[in-house]
Amino acid sequence: MQCVTSKILSVCDLGEEYYRIILERPENMVFSPGQFVSVMDQNSPDLLRRPFSVASQTQREILLLIKEVGKMTKRLRKSSPGDCLSVMGPLGKGFDTSGQNKALLIGGGVGIAPLLGLSQELDAQGRDYLCLLGFRDECEPAKLFKKTNLRIHRETKEPGFVTDLLKEVLQEGVEVFACGPLPMLKAVRSMCMEAGVPSQLSLEEKMACGIGACIGCAVPVKNNSGTVYKKVCSDGPVFRGEELAWE
Amino acid sequence: MQCVTSKILSVCDLGEEYYRIILERPENMVFSPGQFVSVMDQNSPDLLRRPFSVASQTQREILLLIKEVGKMTKRLRKSSPGDCLSVMGPLGKGFDTSGQNKALLIGGGVGIAPLLGLSQELDAQGRDYLCLLGFRDECEPAKLFKKTNLRIHRETKEPGFVTDLLKEVLQEGVEVFACGPLPMLKAVRSMCMEAGVPSQLSLEEKMACGIGACIGCAVPVKNNSGTVYKKVCSDGPVFRGEELAWE
Amino acid sequence: MGVNTLLRTTIGTLELKNPVTVASGTFGCGREFAQFFDLSILGAVSVKGITLEPRKGNPPPRLHETPMGLLNSIGLQNPGVEHFIREEIPFLRRYDTKIIANINGNTIEEYRELSSILNREDVDAIELNVSCPNVKEGGMVFGTDKEMLRRAVRAVRSVVTKCLIVKLSPNVTSIADMARICQEEGADAISLVNTFSGMAIDVQSGRPVFHLVGAGMSGPAIKPLALKKVYDVYQAVEVPILGMGGISSGDDAVEFLLAGSSAIAVGTAMFSNPLLPVEILRYLKSFTRAKKMGVEHITGLAHRGGFS
Amino acid sequence: MGVNTLLRTTIGTLELKNPVTVASGTFGCGREFAQFFDLSILGAVSVKGITLEPRKGNPPPRLHETPMGLLNSIGLQNPGVEHFIREEIPFLRRYDTKIIANINGNTIEEYRELSSILNREDVDAIELNVSCPNVKEGGMVFGTDKEMLRRAVRAVRSVVTKCLIVKLSPNVTSIADMARICQEEGADAISLVNTFSGMAIDVQSGRPVFHLVGAGMSGPAIKPLALKKVYDVYQAVEVPILGMGGISSGDDAVEFLLAGSSAIAVGTAMFSNPLLPVEILRYLKSFTRAKKMGVEHITGLAHRGGFS
């Protein structure tokens, strides 16, 4: 893990809410699907870095898929090729892709980001999978995914949620990978537990250090003596649905 | 006085330390020499605006001459044409140019900024004047001034200070206008008072509101009962040498 | 601005058409900001701190910027109460806004005399400032020592029939205790916070930046601290709160209402954005409309489970 | 790093090769930051707060960013003193740096027991944290009540023969009074400040962001306030000060030395810049060389007229 300066190669809008940034990949920074970086720009009025999943990587580049929600995500969108960012990474533990079963990838909104790299990894492994991506309205970012194995749900077009798609295809013998808003993740988790299907959920929590030092990004996890708090940044961001002690 | 958004038209280096920025002149914002604006950029990590003299103006543009000293002046230098700034102005009371005598303009470093507009005003009036500009090393910004009526002093090339030039030409029947670092202004003031010559000094002080509301930018001024504090932003920034109660 | 009943609020005996006011010392007596907006939009104006006699104030430097904060050491420079009565009251009365006279003294006697003078004048409320950190005598002592505070409030209350607001210092172990004293002594309202005690050192000279060493810190940096003080005081007393400290957006203003403020004051953040009071007012209009809830119901709601 | 006599300093009986340390709770036990730099460059490491028994900590959210500040409500999550002794001391001992054990308790008895256990272990100093605002019992009460503070320091001092540092809360009217009590009860040094008491409210839900309502604020926002506390304590007592609160640059570190700190700790600002301790150390090297003056002479110089 390192903290280095990296150049922005391109910034490109994906509709109104979303955009993607391509960064020069810092040497020796290799990401597995689900891992993230924590970034900061030098002129920033923010005290803390901001975590973003590495949506995909090539030899020389990493791609971030970003939703504009606040100060930093607004500023980043306005940055120009050649601008520099401080990038810390690779952070966290990504998805466990050692399974063999058919994979169901379910993502909501910008939560589809880590699923992009995951789908590419599964492609490389030749493992069977299906992507279910849900959006409120715009679904430009879905175009980054391979058209085969893809189903899209738009709340403004169809009634219901992306989890309704999951309901249709959920069956024994699959493995579920999910990332998205908390209510979606909670629903996915319950559905999987009911169906007896293993799930891996990528969580979000406010972060300060991003490396496991401050214990600020707590998520309740079951252990034999009850629940304990684990760290989203370093124990996660990916957790097994069964181990989470939500509610 | 107004507070409006204005577009940056160009940013251009004048050597290592200095640069100039040309801003779209907000409609109805008319400056007399010595007045200033207070600026802020929206993405700023600073709480306060920053005051800059309007070095000169045309129908559609205002020119700022800036020295890079800290956060904002560093950031401004990196801005691009088209970027917007919030500009408050016109602020302060400028130089009193109603006199008739020969004018000696003496400026140190970036303190030459308000003297540029002043010299242009004197040109327009057809009043006789001489500019004495002092720099530590680089003197690029002096190129903005008309070559006639100009003498430059560079500390790294010649011994002494720009006030030595003043000593040579100071004589009864002139009027002195000065802007620059505090030690220079203090020296100019003493020299003028000794020579019985009126002086107008443009001062700097840290500012918060810039409009006279917070009484933060105090400068001691003589009155019949001793000294009182006046406000650099609204009573000044230009003060008569004789009225200041320095030391 | 038309009448908007959702925005109405009261601080003690003072009825405000809306909860947006400006903090003492950051707004002069309004003349400067009147260039930017109509002062009649404001619920009230708290004027620059007044003393019995003119005050010269502290030598420069008086300001120092810190990360999202401002240190000031103005030292209550003001032309004295007579000037205020003669020049500033008539000016402010041209606007449809309440006048809060912020009073300061070195001794109990001074506080009493000043407040009895102002009680006879055309101001709407008197704000007893016991929390100025930037003067050598008096000032913050009254705001950090319980007995002194009690005596100051009692003395002023005994001569003030108008709405009496006590402005508390945040530089205490228990601001709730201080608020209780104000309530016991009959204050109509409490305003908080005044500035936090801070300082800066020039690393090249190695000396403190300010002549008096300490200075008062304001601005967005202190907002989370100020908010907590408001929350604590709301829990401790019944008297209404005029909340302030680092407010720089409509959301900040709402946070202060939720924590327990009946009205809010904008200060330091106006220096960079002089139109902030206008923007906050606009925000509160749409916020109260969206929540279908008036300011008086939002006040303190964070103690009662929030919106639901 | 070679020996640099200009950088040497002592806090009480603890000799440090340089004044750069890291603040408890922001550095874990060093494992994470060891990925960025060699921990041996540090004068000392103050480890994450330790309790007798494992602590679960507070439910999320535990963090909230504010303008240049950070609110935290971690609640002292830690695996307990046994784990610390077994796992963390051996890890940290691989580096050439002093170990400061930051101890926490709900009762005087807990403080005493924990410190007597650690006094027998291979740590260099014990930092008695009487100022954690993020626990329901104990915590900050010991740091804001004079008698409680006295009893806590006395109890711990009676069993600790190592260097005893008391970490004070800034949330008091007079931190000088608290420091005097520490000195009277035999503390070897004082560290300050811990976090300021603050809070945040979610304007959409109308409820406090944190479950315990209040949270501790750190980061550059509090620097001017923390600096003033250090300045005040330096004037009040003879015991050395480990200064902290918002330090985010070499200049900030120098300000804390000038105000009276014998050593400084970096905390929140490391989250965005993990190499900050390295940068500060480099800065102090060149600063002391340029001024031809060692850290021990710079300590408190702002009280003695500065550089001249």
Ligand SMILES: Cc1cc2nc3c(=O)[nH]c(=O)nc-3n(C[C@H](O)[C@H](O)[C@H](O)COP(=O)(O)OP(=O)(O)OC[C@H]3O[C@@H](n4cnc5c(N)ncnc54)[C@H](O)[C@@H]3O)c2cc1C
């Ligand atoms: C492991 C991880 C991976 C992430 N990956 C992506 C990604 O690939 N693409 C993407 O667009 N976003 C991602 N996020 C969320 C992203 O970090 C936040 O959107 C971003 O920090 C907001 O910064 P801001 O300055 O724009 O917003 P702010 O102005 O700070 O806040 C705006 C809103 O965002 C919320 N927010 C702020 N920080 C965080 C945070 N650390 N986590 C969650 N919510 C936050 C605030 O509560 C607020 O409601 C990820 C978060 C985590 C924890």
Ligand SMILES: Cc1cc2nc3c(=O)[nH]c(=O)nc-3n(C[C@H](O)[C@H](O)[C@H](O)COP(=O)(O)OP(=O)(O)OC[C@H]3O[C@@H](n4cnc5c(N)ncnc54)[C@H](O)[C@@H]3O)c2cc1C
């Ligand atoms: C009336 C007036 C007119 C001015 N005109 C010009 C001009 O035409 N061109 C120009 O380059 N500069 C001018 N200045 C100075 C300019 O305002 C400061 O250089 C600028 O505010 C520094 O901002 P910064 O963020 O880059 O520096 P910071 O990071 O804030 O500070 C860097 C250094 O500059 C000093 N400084 C900060 N603010 C001020 C201030 N308001 N006044 C004086 N010193 C300050 C700080 O003490 C510090 O030493 C003028 C100042 C005043 C008061």
Ligand SMILES: Cc1cc2nc3c(=O)[nH]c(=O)nc-3n(C[C@H](O)[C@H](O)[C@H](O)COP(=O)(O)O)c2cc1C
């Ligand atoms: C420059 C300045 C001058 C002030 N003068 C006074 C004053 O005279 N009387 C007073 O009660 N408070 C005074 N204050 C405190 C403010 O009224 C307010 O309580 C404080 O600044 C916190 O609010 P803010 O962070 O929004 O500015 C002053 C504050 C500043 C910044």
Ligand SMILES: Cc1cc2nc3c(=O)[nH]c(=O)nc-3n(C[C@H](O)[C@H](O)[C@H](O)COP(=O)(O)O)c2cc1C
């Ligand atoms: C996330 C976090 C956890 C902390 N935990 C502790 C702790 O366990 N014990 C302690 O004495 N101080 C703790 N502190 C306080 C810091 O040690 C330090 O006193 C404070 O953060 C001020 O310094 P800073 O502004 O540089 O961070 C913690 C601070 C933060 C931000």
Ligand code: FES
């Ligand atoms: S963000 Fe610090 S431990 Fe996760």
Ligand code: FES
């Ligand atoms: S800066 Fe506020 S009065 Fe001059």
